[in-house]
Amino acid sequence: MTVHRYRAFGLEIASEIELSVFAPGRSNEVDVEIRLAEHLSDPEDAEAMRFRNWIARPGLMVLDVPDVARFRIEDGRRILVEPAKGCTPADAVPHVQGSALAALLQQRRTLPMHAGAIETSRGAMLLVGTSGVGKSTLTNAFVQRGYRMMGDDVTPISLDAAGRPMATSGFPASRLWADSAEYFGHDISGLRRAQRDLEKYYVVPENWCDARLPVAVVVILHVAGNGQTRIEPLEPAERMNWLLRYSFRKKFLNGFGLNELQFRMVSAMAAQSHMVRLVRPARGAPAADLAALLEEALGFEPVVEGERVDETA
Secondary structure, three states: OOOEEEEEOOEEEEEOOOOOOOEEOOOOOOOEEEEEOOOOOOOOOOOOEEEOOEEEEOOEEEEEEOOOEEEEEEOOOEEEEEEOOOOOHHHHHHHHHHHHHHHHHHHOOOEEEEEEEEEEOOEEEEEEOOOOOOHHHHHHHHHHOOOEEEEOOEEEEEEOOOOOEEEEOOOOOEEEEHHHHHHOOOOHHHOOEOOOOOOEEEEOOOOEOOOEEEEEEEEEEEEEOOOOOEEEEOOHHHHHHHHHHOEOOHHHHHHHOOHHHHHHHHHHHHHHOEEEEEEEEOOOOOHHHHHHHHHHHHOOOOOOHHHOOOOOO
8 A cells, every 4th residue: 555755743644545735754754654444443441531423541532523434543643544434535634634633733742723823023923713714814815925824724832942832834735715715816626625525625825834933923813793803912811711712622632631731832822922812894804904904013024035944843
């Protein structure tokens, strides 16, 4: 069986499943294996936590996506994938890239945030919010302004030796609804569909930042029914609440016994990053205008070629 070599989320990956929007691997070392499997069993530990479609204990999770695949995520090093009857490995790809890798990142003691990320002159800027709030659209608006995308929807956070929160790049593609892709001038007939049952398409930026950068700015995205677009400061207590809310697949942390890890990461971001909330109406707030507003209000700009850090996430 062909084994593909990729790089994503700062990890070198050897995969039996094609993950075409991941960056090519750039090292002979392998941090993570993704393999096809059959008859994946549940954890035998009677004390494992059970929650809807997953079972977990420290270092192990079995995740069921009905009518798609079963996943077994082990020790931050392996993802085993058993496609459901009538499904192909390709059907499992969105869930490998999402929940399965999020669980694996947590096992490796990093905190995945529900956030896009952009490289700026001040460090990484996180665009945080729930699905459908406009993270990918705003990320692409910054790309059109000369910024480099680090990630589209999930950004892993870790702490460096000095205790600074650091953001690691994901993979070089964003997922846009058809109308958003067309807003940025893309012909969707030439784009790869991100998921067969959704009108979402992969858009690959010309430049991608593969790096581990300090988290300088966190923008909480919030859609209001009406009113003016505005940027609001956040009090310390609010910061913690928003960051806890938008930890990606946060319930997994309970199963892994990693709630203290989440608290440490969130506390560091709340204390050391510039945090604001961007409130916009549901209609009539073009992404290009929002990007320009944030750029001016927060005082950052794209990184020029000669000043970029070594890209060694």
